[in-house]
């Protein structure tokens with residue numbers, strides 16, 4: 275047993291002793307963590323604590339197969355033990371659209387021009403800023419005093435890290451100057467300099483602690499420490515760059531540039547490299563300059579952010595799904611490196627798609643070790659003539675999965691064979707077929723294919739779906755193999771099998787408790803997340819939101835989809851008519867609801883959980899909330915896109931053509947057949963002026 279093993283040198287331990295010793299160390303270290311972080315009452319010195327961790331790491335290195343799921347070495351940067359309380363952002367924390375080429379930048383400007391109906395010579399002033407590679411955070415000030423700090427989280431709800439952010443020197447406790455607003459919420463980036471990151475990793479290596487992969491992970495991990503003392507010991511910085519919400523205090527500020535100046539005046543650190551640009555060419559020149567300077571900057575940047583300078587224009591431009599139409603992240607070109615492609619492996623996704631994946635000889639690309647790259651599909655492999663054993667150039671751009679750019683043909687060894695895609699599923703052995711108009715080959719195993727089942731479950735619990743914390747891929751796979759979880763509904767029955775889980779290797783009372791609590795928290799879920807979780811082909815988060823918004827309840831959605839099985843039905847037309855849903859997507863959605871086993875799975879699931887109806891944004895004073903509107907003809911005071919965006923912010927649904935469900939048809943000049951149809955159906959027709967009057971100008 276474990277007794278006595280504590281004094282044996284790691285390399286003298288038998289496998290059985292090593293296992294017992296790792297279990298003991300996990301317990302011991304967790305206990306000391308608790309004493310130190312929660313109880314503020316450590317029993318041992320820091321050096322003794324470090325020695326325990328070092329011993330744990332040394333044994334794990336000798337016996338990698340014995341690393342425990344609850345190993346102390348895996349706990350860095352992961353969700354903290356007791357967790358933070360949640361903070362709902364006053365306004366969603368958005369992401370940015372990415373551009374990579376000069377053409378993408380030209381498109382960005384052209385779109386703004388179109389949207390705002392600007393002439394070809396009207397200038398569009400922008401502010402260009404470095405895109406800091408850190409972790410975004412939201413800071414709230416009340417009457418000039420720092421009150422709340424939060425992580426981005428999923429964009430709607432973040433974690434309360436108020437005390438941690440308070441330890442960052444660049445964050446003022448009090449806003450400078452008089453006339454401070456009653457309420458100010460602003461956003462910015464928490465980051466770590468490269469030098470600090472390297473020094474910190476050296477200290478961690480010396481202490482036998484796991485290393486952070488890059489400054490961004492280090493910043494994000496440090497921000498999410500339960501103990502603010504730990505965060506304080508980490509060299510974090512902060513740049514402020516955008517507004518979140520305010521009580522009108524910013525109304526007098528007309529431009530992004532003035533906003534940055536105001537931030538400086540209040541005492542924030544604002545990136546000194548931000549620059550105003552009057553033309554796309556100036557913006558591109560800035561991008562080139564910064565790309566050249568990048569390596570010499572003290573912190574990591576991964577591109578440039580362009581923002582429309584005029585705030586009234588920002589307002590008008592609004593959003594496209596989760597990103598502002600008035601901003602673009604112009605990323606730097608990908609970093610490349612050469613390595614050997616050792617093997618091509620086939621992965622099976624949740625829809626049965628067979629995806630070839632390259633296993634590479636691990637190589638460092640721009641600071642990150644890469645061992646795998648996606649090969650997309652068989653046509654891509656054929657086009658690039660990629661073969662096992664080839665020397666290949668790979669590249670990494672931003673957060674995307676590394677890709678194989680090309681083969682170094684000069685280095686191809688003799689006898690290298692062309693790659694052939696398997697015609698059966700490597701996991702379940704069913705035929706894998708390729709439909710004539712598709713590029714992917716799919717496993718026909720459906721429900722019997724374990725790979726698909728696991729992928730579907732993984733998707734089901736993923737962040738944008740049920741978001742069940744602590745239920746990772748490894749657990750899902752193991753639970754499925756042991757028949758604890760076969761279908762999504764089974765997850766919500768796991769509480770009945772508590773004892774079985776507790777008896778499993780790597781699980782204990784506490785970890786089971788935590789998992790079951792995380793599951794219980796999700797027994798009620800919003801319709802949009804629910805739809806996304808179903809994993810219908812082509813239905814991502816944005817489409818799921820569209821569906822939720824349009825049908826509002828699961829019951830209504832199911833009824834409509836039943837009727838829509840007939841492609842001639844009104845219900846099918848209505849689905850196809852939703853702006854943002856095309857015919858092929860509509861076919862996949864209807865197809866999903868036409869499969870009896872999907873309907874059974876839905877019934878089973880809804881017997882365990884509750885799906886909340888979608889709430890249309892309650893826009894105070896909006897007279898068009900919940901109404902379905904169609905725009906036709908050309909409008910005078912705004913573009914069609916702008917009109918649509920306005921209507922949606924006011925809670926209206928915008929459709930592409932007139933049907934019985936249409937509440938208003940707004941007709942501009944040269945309206946065609948839609949006006950006639952509306953008249954036939956008795957739909958209210960409004961002129962542009964009448965519409966503006968209805969929505970309040």
Ligand code: IVH
Nearest residue numbers: 368369370403404405406410515516579598
């Ligand atoms: S503005 C509404 N400006 O990039 C616009 N974001 O890829 C909100 N980021 O989540 C963001 N530097 O964390 C903005 N100068 C900068 C930035 C920046 C880094 C991050 C931010 C955002 C992410 C999107």
